[in-house]
Amino acid sequence: MKICEQCGLQNPTEAKFCRGCGHPFPANEPVSEETLLSEHAAVPAPSAVPAPSTPQPQAAAPQPTAQPVYAAPQAPQPTAVPQPQYQAQQQPTQPIAMPQQTPVQGAPAVAQPGAANAFFVWLWESFKHPSKRYATQAWWAIIPLVFNAFLMALTVYMWESKAVSAAANVGNGILGGLSHDLTGSSSYAPQIASPGVSISELFKFWVIFAALLYVIVLICFMGRKMLGEAQTTFSTIHVELAQKTMPMVALNLVAFLCALIGSGMLFLSSLLFMVGLTFIMAIPGAIVAQGVNARKLDKTWMWIFVMLLGGLILFVFFMIIAVAGVASAVSTVQSLL
Secondary structure (H helix, E strand, O other), X not given: OEEOOOOOOEEOOOOOEOOOOOOEOOOOOOOOHHHHHHHHHOOOOOOOOOOOOOOOOOOOOOOOOOOOOXXXXXXOOOOOOOOOOOOOXXXXXXXXXXXXXXXXXOOOOOOXXXXXXXXXXXXXXXXXXXXXXXXXXXXXXXXXXXXXXXXXXXXXXXXHHHHHHHHHHHXXXXXXXXXXXXXXXXXXOOOOOOOOOOHHHHHHHXXXXXXXXXXXXXXXXXXXXXXXXXXXXXXXXXXXXXXXXXXXXXXXXXXXXXXXXXOOHXXXXXXXXXXXHHXXXXXXHHHHHOOOOOOOOOHHHXXXXXXXXXXXXXXXXXXXXXXXXXXXXXXXHHHHO
């Protein structure tokens, strides 16, 4: 290693000129032992990182000897461990109280759908789609059943009124014919005034048909329970049957109008009435057949047993109505005598 006397820069041993200032080296410069030691000491360790060299200022006077320079190993820089950053939890903001506006006199109120509006919407939707399920209140199902019973009672009441009026006309015709045969003139024949039908008969028929519809509801509920449906309630069957009978409203209304017209329309009225009554009697079989059987016995056998029991209940119901009707007729005849 050759050290320049002018600038003090270290140069290779075989160099003839200084790499820093260009000063020529002597041809045969003895290599000192210190130079060899500095040469070995100047070699950096493999793991050490050399410090960046800074340019040395030129010395004013030449240095005769050079001290060995040792590279100080640098300690590895500690890597910064990223600390977890925690975001400040946002506190829920309190709702801002909106100022209430005072109602302006004369301004139209905002229409809000109430229970009555929802009820009529349910009636219309049930008429169009009786098989769908709707969110209803418990009392809604009473109205279609009671209204159907009222239409059926009105139809029978009109039949009875027409029958009494026709019977009075037939009686007057017979009396007129007898008077004509006996006296030669029918002007003196006695006339039978039509007694009419009491309005109480209408309410009797209304109660009878309403009771019949609720007996049907009871049979359907009993049949579902016999199948083992624990989740089925009476309210569910009540609403389902009310929706199933919604198409009967139109049928019973047409039957009543035909009975009101009379004459040849009475046959059509009785036909429509019998169709509606058959539909009512067939409802328990359909409702029970739609249930889920949870018993060990086959569902068909369970359905047969339910129908037999339901038929027995209906037979007892009609027998009670028949006995009550006969008793009422007997009391009426006794009052006339």
